[in-house]
Amino acid sequence: MTAPRPAEGAASDAPLALSAAALSRILPMHLRLDPVGRVISAGETLLKVVPGLADGLQGRLVPLRAHGGRDVVEAVHLAASEGRRLFLGLCHHPDIVLRGHAVCAADATILLNLGFGLSLRRAIAACDLTDADFPPTDLVMEFLFLHEANRGVLSELSRFSAHLETARRMALSEAHSDALTGLLNRRGLTLALAALLRPGQAEGPRPFALVQLDLDHFKPVNDRLGHQAGDALLVEIATALRQTIRQADTAARLGGDEFVVILRDMTCREQLGRMAARIIEAVEARSPEGIAPLKLGASLGIVICQGGGELEAEAILAAADRALYRSKDAGRGRATIEDLHAGDGAGPQTGPP
DSSP states (O other): OOOOOOOOTOOOOOOOOOOHHHHHHTTEEEEEEESSSOOOEOHHHHHHSSTTGOOSTTEEEOOOOGGTTTTTHHHHHHHHTTTTOEEEEEOOOOEEEEEEEEEOOOSEEEEEEEEEEGGHHHHHHTTTGGGGGGGOOHHHHHHHHHHHHHHHHHHHHHHHHHHHHHHHHHHHHTTTTTTTOSSSHHHHHHHHHHHHHHHTTTTOOOOOOEEEEEEEHHHHIIIIOOHHHHHHHHHHHHHHHHHHSSSTTTEEEEETEEEEEEEOOOOOHHHHHHHHHHHHHHTTTOOGGGTTTOEEEEEEEEEOOOOOOOHHHHHHHHHHHHHOOOOOOOOSSSSSEEOTTTTTTOEEEEOOO
8 A cells, every 4th residue: 555645735844833822832841942042932831930931041940960060051952962851950949850852943943841850749839830730641740649649548558557556556555464553464474574584685684583572461451441442552552663663673463462573683682672671661651541450561572583594484483472471471561582593502581671
């Protein structure tokens, strides 16, 4: 099949004549220069982005990248002759970069068609651009909408993930906390002990002391004042423990009137005796008048774990429980201290702190 010939008198390379208004409508980011670099016409959007551009390029646009450092008109001529992309910075908005091509016309004028590239969002925000500032064939606003929609979805997913993480942390906290006092419960205490005894640490397990505390004469509080008063007193005791121990230490309630305290890096018997005295004093200070002549007190069993050997949480708790009952058998209101350091044959020390 023979290709159709152009109509008589027509030429395939005939020049296309457009008015400045028509050119601006089709190419709202165009710039047309005469041979010496004076502005012949510019698109409405480009004039909006670069105010005063009709008066000249100098002081408004600056060449970047391959043509950086040159005079802006010279850079435009080089880009047109070499067929390279042209990158121009805005003097009044250094964070906005225009990019595009420049071509030489038959009449020695130069036509540039520019765009924003990665500067699009900054240009829209800085120059208050709308969909009307782009040609209908340009999908820039659609892509921008998709970008914003995608960012919105990602933001919602991030917030949802944060909510899930918060809920997970709250659930873990509730699972490991005593509902009445807010201290750790038995499971939380087991995990705390496991972390201290975990093998594989560079310096080995850290030394600590575990204190098991049982309230003396707590049953009369429930019998005479009621379980509500007993619960309120347990909350007070938990508060007293938090205020007495150090911030790095851990307090737990095993149930009933049994409490446990982990004292990190405290293995000196004298220090432990002073800490036991403060705990007993804090408990006695909260004795309710309604159980007189009895007085609320505390008996303590303390085991020292030096970090050597292989110790298990249950064995430590069992040793502390035995030490606690030695304190009760010896008259209550006192502490018994035992050393569980492997190979050390030191026996229990029982007496008033």
